[in-house]
Amino acid sequence: MFTDRHVHTPFCLHGSSDALENYVKFAIESGLEGITFTEHAPLPMEDPLPDKDSAMKTEDVEAYLAAVQELALKYQDVIKIDAGFELDYIEGKEPVTIAFLEKYPACIPHSILSVHFVQVNPDEYFCVDLDRDSFTQKGEEIGFETLYTLYEKTVQKALALPYGKLTPKKIGHINLIHKFQKAYTVKDPIDWKKLLDTVKANGYILDYNFAGIDKPDYGKTYPDAEMMAYAKNIGLAYEMGSDAHAAHEVARYFDTALHLEEASYTEEV
Ligand SMILES: [Zn+2]
Ligand SMILES: [Zn+2]
Structure with missing residues (x-):
């Protein structure tokens, strides 16, 4: 039996309008x-x-939490329903995020900390997962290796308890920077093992995220199989998430993952 621990709702405006229920x-x-x-x-x-x-808009947070709470009660005998957030780690804006987390401490254990934005200069935050064209354009402008290294440094900061005790200790789709990787060539400068070691050393766990399988320029899980093998080797814990932005995406590929795990287990034996 699985739990899907990374699920979106109509409260963010880039997903579907499917009702939470x-x-x-x-x-x-x-x-x-x-x-x-x-x-x-x-x-x-x-x-x-x-x-x-x-x-989500600030004025919608209470309505979001109330909607989840209502469903948690309605379905309490059928399925466990929790409310958390996917928080953006935004370098330089830590005090604002701390003030937000202080308001919702009960959500922190159910939340994910993700890097979608890197600070390319003091006035510019670049979104690494918006679309292929904006990513390749930025890579050609500042260099793909520079962009990757910037991402690595930002993830390292997200893994260094940027909000102290309030930090959600689950890192979202750690290699999101690979989302458009088939669209360009780069010698990946990121020390992924070191990043995963940091996840472990700082007491975080991984968001084992299945959204990437559906991305045409990537086609794999985040982290990919090789990183997951290393993560398991060092005893790093993970939690599965579909990153669903539509109801039918809930639990996507969870079965496949289970079969793969059984297959690799059989091989090891
Ligand atoms: Zn989203
Ligand atoms: Zn995300």
Whole structure:
């Protein structure tokens, strides 16, 4: 029995308009024992994206939590439902994020800390997962290796308890920088083993995220199989998440992952 611990809702404006209850129903049909909603928390800065749709609006947070709470009660005998956030680690905006987390301490154990934005200069935060064109354009402009190294440094900061005791200690899709990797060539400068060692050393766990399988320029899980093998070797814990932005995406590929694990287990034996 699985729990899907990375699920979005209509409260962020870049997903589907599927009702929260439809996500719950799909989770039940998929045989899950739990579902954790992790809507994008409001950004601690003005949204740099053209459509300003990266995250939930501050005025919607209470309604989001109330909606999850209502479903948790309604379905309490059928499935466990929790409310968390997917928080953006935004370098330089830590105090704003701390103030947000102080308001919602009960959500922290169910939350994910992700890097979607890197600070390319004091006034510019670049979104690494928006689309292929903006990524390749930025890579050609500043160099793909520079962009990767910037991402690595930002993830290292996210892994260094940037919000002290309030830090959600689960790192989201740690290699999101690979999302458009088939669209360009780069000699990956990131020391992934070192990053995974840091995850472990600092007491974080991994968001084992299945959204990447559906991305045409990537096609794998985050982290990929090789990183997961290393993570398991060093005893790093992980939690599975579909990163669903539509109800039918809940628990996507969870079965495949299970079969792969059984296969690798058989091989080891
Ligand atoms: Zn999203
Ligand atoms: Zn994310």
